[in-house]
Amino acid sequence: MPQHVTVVDYDPSWQQRFREERDRLCGALGEATLAIWHIGSTSVPGLAAKPVVDVLVAARSLGEVDAVEPRMRELGYECLGEFGISGRRYFRKGGDERTHQVHVFDAGDRKNIVRHLALCDYLRSHEDARDEYAALKRSLARRFPYDIEGYCDGKDRFVRALEARALACYDDSWDRLYLAARRVQRPREISPLVEAGSVAAALLTEAGSVYVGVCIDTACSLGMCAERSAIAAMVTAGESRIRRIVAVMPGGGAGMPCGACRELMMQLDPAAREVEVLLDYESRRTARLGELVPGWWADARMVPEA
Structure with a gap:
């Protein structure tokens, strides 16, 4: 029929x-x-x-x-x-x-x-x-x-x-970032003391480039968050201005960058307060980095000299 x-x-x-x-x-x-x-x-x-x-x-x-x-x-x-x-x-x-x-x-x-x-x-x-x-x-x-x-x-x-x-x-940049992070997100054991890939991150620069990174977890304090891995790739390529960033947690949801990652982003760029951080991919809920780091200690030092 x-x-x-x-x-x-x-x-x-x-x-x-x-x-x-x-x-x-x-x-x-x-x-x-x-x-x-x-x-x-x-x-x-x-x-x-x-x-x-x-x-x-x-x-x-x-x-x-x-x-x-x-x-x-x-x-x-x-x-x-x-x-x-x-x-x-x-x-x-x-x-x-x-x-x-x-x-x-x-x-x-x-x-x-x-x-x-x-x-x-x-x-x-x-x-x-x-x-x-x-x-x-x-x-x-x-x-x-x-x-x-x-x-x-x-x-x-x-x-x-x-x-x-x-x-x-339609602005597909969040889709692009989310999928870029998910493509590199795969938990694996590097050695008996090092694991990687359970969290992934992707960022979009002001120049339109996308950089990705995964977390590296170690048996001591030598590990690195996924966000900082992506930032390191960006800096290595010669860029330093982030427009948007997303961290993807093990369950596939977007997660909040840790304090150390927020601090690094704030120190990178005088305009870092305007960086958009994805808080929830399904609803596209975001926050400006400046909202996540209120009363930042080095604001005055980041003001360009006249």
Whole structure:
């Protein structure tokens, strides 16, 4: 039987369905997973949608994803390879009454990852576009109730134009930094006395460069935080002005730089108070470094001489 195309009012439970599926996918994909996002219409509050949860996954490598296909089948997914999009791994479950779709790209595939994130972000913040898209989908669902290709073709031009507008105003620098840190984050034992990689950091300079680093933990006081590792790479390359920085903790969440890292950043640059520190990746909550180091002891000494 052909897939039934139905568009319904937004359902807040879609968010919970995503969170539950994200946990299952993390278990199946394991270390291949660097980030998982809820995308598509069910991720946009207030938007009418087909009740299918779309999931976007950034992977360490597609080879690692291919290796765990049996685990995806155990979760009830069909493994369909690229399925028309180069560089993608596409999984779906639910048969003709589909419930979930998973789109996996290599974490370095910024084009495909960012276009999905930008479109969702745009729809969440532009009510007119959201309403226009909902009306189009309802109309197409009535016209093509058992023709998913006709439904998708009917909204293709609108979505492409919407995506172009979304990309024009989307700032992907936090995504870029988060994924850069996650790509180098892998706990490992260097020797019986040294471990590394459980925490990773990435920073963006005023010149637009990205530098990464991982923590180095030792049996004495010779270790180094991930943030300072990234800063050392930046200084080695001849730069010293940080614009944004993120530290990623072992569970994948953003973490607060320690006092020593904050102090080093403050000492590097008279404008360091304006450095943005990511506190939560999912909500994009940030703080200025100056807010995290109030009443800094050397403020007067950093003022350039007249």
